[in-house]
Amino acid sequence: MPPIRIFLLLILWFNFFGSVIRSQTQSPSKKEIDKLTIQGTNLRESGDFEKSLLISRMALRQSIAINDNVLIAENYNNVAANYNELIEFDKAIFYYNKALIYANLTQNDTIKQRINNNLGNMYCFEKKKYEKGILYYKKALEYSKKISDSAQIAFTNLNIAWAFFDIGKFKEGEGNLKIINSYYAKNYNDNIVVVLNMLNGMYYNYKNEEKKAEFYFQEAIRLGKKLDEKSDLSYSYLEYSKFLLKCKDYKKAYENLDLYNNLTEEIYAEEKLEKANVEGINFELDEYKRTIDKIENEKDLQYQSLKKSRIIVLLFIIAIFVLLLFLNSLIKNNRFRLKSNSDLMLANAELIIANKKAQESAILKTQFVSTISHELRTPLYGVVGITDLLLEEHKELASSPHLNSLKFSARYLLSLVNDILQINKIEENKIVLDNLTFNMLDELNMIKKALSFITQKNNNKIIVDVDSLIPESLIGDKLRFAQVLMNLVSNALKFTKNGEVKLIATQLKQEGKVHSIEIKVQDNGIGIALDDQDKIFDKFVQVGRKEVDYQGTGLGLSIVKRLLELFGSDIVVESDLGIGTTFSFVINFEHDIKRTNEIINNIQVDLTSSQVFKVLVVEDNHINQLITKKTIEKNNYSCVVVDDGFAALDILEKESFDIILMDINMPLINGFETSKRIRQKGIETPIIALTAFDKNEITDEALTAGMNDIIVKPFEPVQLFKIINCQILKIKSLV
Structure with a gap:
């Protein structure tokens, strides 16, 4: 027999077996249980709590029997409401919570709204746990909005506003009061009119609008007397007395407080009489509670018995279900793979577009840097050129500090432009190292001479120390090497005053034609804090500017680090605040006499001619x-x-x-x-x-x-x- 036919026969047998067991106990219809539930509610509202509890217990048993969560929740809610009327608040909360558990298993937002609102009432006005009660009110409000029940929305907002005002949180309850005022303007309701006027009085008292507060309190008292709403009237007397006390009308405040006390005693006497009338009922209530708990236990026992009888069938069904799950998993995996491939293709297309945009942005950035540098270099040419002409045509100005400062400033600005271009070239991998021949000692002395103006400005000295083991002629990119040293030495001079900067070259080792040379730039300046030493090689980062402006873009050390990376080297910094700083790196240069001669021979010589061109x-x-x-x-x-x-x-x-x-x-x-x-x-x-x-x-x-x-x-x-x-x-x- 095919597997599918076996599976169908098992399901038919399973249903038949279940129906036989169900037929052994005749279950009541939902319509009959509905009728009992309504009867229990009516009895409670008429004050016959004992009969109401008996009917609700019967309806609850039958609701559990047919496993109808809505009816179970309704009957638990009615049981809780009975206990509330009997002033058994803890028992009421217990059954409201049981009702809420079953209500949450349903899609019925109306019963959820009602139970949450009831719990809000219990916690706010009976247990005085306002924050917990407000949470239940807010949940009830959500369900009221879902079912579009404007009346319930209004009532719940009224409760929330009252709860907030009771604990002095007027700003939090302000919005809720506006909603209920808007609703009341369209829908007059005797049930809320006294409390609403009282709440408006409390609100305007908080806002210090005394005339409005006075009006609303008096209106609440007038309507409370007219409608014989003793409880709401008593609260109105109390809040009005607080208002009068605030206004320093002590006599009227005392009179209203006295009215509140008298009315409260009257209400309490009635409640006491009512409680005395039901004390006999309360004696049996615990027995009812145990009976209700027994109903659920019986249901559990019945379920366990049914579960044992179906165990064999369930094993077969589970096995088939696992097979179906496996098949379903295969289908889903296949669909997921197809979808993933589609998503990857889409993502790849988006990455291509993003990459294109990034390339366009890079081109625009390069064009921008190029344009800016051009626009800066053009006037700089004029400044530098005119300064040089003045110094050459008027020798007496050679010692002018103003003209020298102008020349230095122009060259400083030119150096700044060159730094920006340099960092841009490095980032775009446009720099290729050259091979030129140079003398280490001559190169270091040239740097010393070039930076003489900064040296004199801060009253410093530059000391050059070159190891005698270093050959006279080396081969490498001397221009980039000089740029590294210029940046490091000028930086050291800038942060050192009345001190000295040492430029030291030491040969560490020689392997064939390659000489490994360690360069150190030492100063005895202000030093660099340990926390800042990892930042100084980042672009546009400057440290040590707390009291003195040292100028500069913060690009110098960033360029140094990146140029040394082109040389295959790295820079190390050692520094102590107030003692000084040492920058060091190791760089490899070639020494080859034959190749040096070739480079020299290929250099174009400036053949100065006496001819007028x-x-x-x-x-x-x-x-x-x-x-x-x-x-x-x-x-x-x-x-x-x-x-x-x-x-x-x-x-x-x-x-x-x-x-x-x-x-x-x-x-x-x-x-x-x-x-x-x-x-x-x-x-x-x-x-x-x-x-x-x-x-x-x-x-x-x-x-x-x-x-x-x-x-x-x-x-x-x-x-x-x-x-x-x-x-x-x-x-x-x-x-």
């Missing part, structure tokens, strides 16, 4: 025109200046020049386009790009346009004439 300068900035022209004429060259590319094309039609210095960023027509048109005319005159752009950014475009070389502004005059002579001699050697 004719130079055409194409530049739109008038200050830059002046500086460039004076610099060139100072070297006894002839110089002609034009404002733009079209003027350059016109003059080249009429005159010939030995060399052309071409600005890149010009209006009307830029330097690249001008160079292309010059070459199209067949003019072979060397063209040198004179620009504020970074050299690496424009090299390809410059060569494509027909330019011969690039020099970045601001520049040293020696560098300019070296390139001019080299290009002119190269052209003349080809003729």
